[in-house]
Amino acid sequence: MNQKIMTEINQLVADTRNIIVCSVDEKGYPNAKAMFKTVHDDLKSFYFSTNTSSMRTQQFMKNSQASLYFCGNEEINGLMLIGEMKVLTDSAIKQQFWQEGWKIFYPKGVNDPDYCILQFTAKQGHYYHALQKHNFDIE
Amino acid sequence: MNQKIMTEINQLVADTRNIIVCSVDEKGYPNAKAMFKTVHDDLKSFYFSTNTSSMRTQQFMKNSQASLYFCGNEEINGLMLIGEMKVLTDSAIKQQFWQEGWKIFYPKGVNDPDYCILQFTAKQGHYYHALQKHNFDIE
Numbered sequence: 001m002n003q004k005i006m007t008e009i010n011q012l013v014a015d016t017r018n019i020i021v022c023s024v025d026e027k028g029y030p031n032a033k034a035m036f037k038t039v040h041d042d043l044k045s046f047y048f049s050t051n052t053s054s055m056r057t058q059q060f061m062k063n064s065q066a067s068l069y070f071c072g073n074e075e076i077n078g079l080m081l082i083g084e085m086k087v088l089t090d091s092a093i094k095q096q097f098w099q100e101g102w103k104i105f106y107p108k109g110v111n112d113p114d115y116c117i118l119q120f121t122a123k124q125g126h127y128y129h130a131l132q133k134h135n136f137d138i139e
Numbered sequence: 140m141n142q143k144i145m146t147e148i149n150q151l152v153a154d155t156r157n158i159i160v161c162s163v164d165e166k167g168y169p170n171a172k173a174m175f176k177t178v179h180d181d182l183k184s185f186y187f188s189t190n191t192s193s194m195r196t197q198q199f200m201k202n203s204q205a206s207l208y209f210c211g212n213e214e215i216n217g218l219m220l221i222g223e224m225k226v227l228t229d230s231a232i233k234q235q236f237w238q239e240g241w242k243i244f245y246p247k248g249v250n251d252p253d254y255c256i257l258q259f260t261a262k263q264g265h266y267y268h269a270l271q272k273h274n275f276d277i278e
Contacts, residue, residue, distance in 0.1 A: 018215060020159050020208060022169035025221075030161035030169040032208035033267070034217045069159060069171035071210070076157060078173045082164075105270075128172070131244075 001136045009127050012070050012079055020069035023059040043138055048118040049097055060085040077129040081122040088117040140275045148266050151209050151218055159208035162198040182277055187257040188236055199224040205259055216268040220261040227256040
């Protein structure tokens with residue numbers, strides 16, 4: 001992967017506010033939902049906060065196969081990361097990510113059993129731009 | 140489905156330039172790619188032009204399970220349509236959708252075997268807005 005393309009990819013991730021999170025439902029259909037970008041470690045790990053009872057979380061509990069999609073605004077450029085999604089319910093992790101104001105989503109606060117963290121770990125990246133495709137492994 | 144919500148949904152579709160098209164790859168991972176919105180029939184059918192040789196088309200030839208995602212810009216609102224994607228290679232259909240300037244994508248013109256039409260047929264819709272979820276069937 002050349003440095004110019006990697007700079008473009010990192011800029012796309014930096015500019016993205018809502019990441020499209022993809023799962024596979026019980027009938028085998030691909031599902032998608034926009035989720036706020038929060039903490040991430042380069043292209044390797046991305047974290048999302050969500051409801052444990054949500055359709056998406058329930059799907060990931062049964063099938064961890066996942067992808068994230070970052071959509072450029074100006075033209076058809078996009079980054080897809082393929083990997084696995086873990087559902088984290090550990091109290092220390094939940095504390096670490098908790099933000100003020102989240103009681104609107106999780107009325108019982110940081111220990112609300114309906115609050116959990118999704119941790120995505122990327123294995124492969126696919127970047128499209130200017131009719132060109134760049135595939136790369138993520139280690 | 141109340142009329143106000145349906146009006147919101149139709150407005151979101153009208154405002155969307157790039158639709159996120161989701162497939163399932165050979166290893167079972169959900170895949171996503173932004174594609175230009177072109178012709179559609181209400182929420183029922185959406186058409187896309189693409190390369191027959193593309194990764195996405197090849198996936199749909201093996202597995203028609205698909206979804207489309209329409210992402211609102213201002214806030215977390217989004218529409219997911221679940222359904223089936225057909226790959227159409229019939230000459231009359233290809234002629235019907237062909238647009239001037241597409242030789243940049245399909246050098247051999249309208250009969251280029253690498254030019255095909257994807258036809259998505261929706262079965263179900265899921266609309267998220269203001270922390271509320273609206274599920275509906277599409278007939």
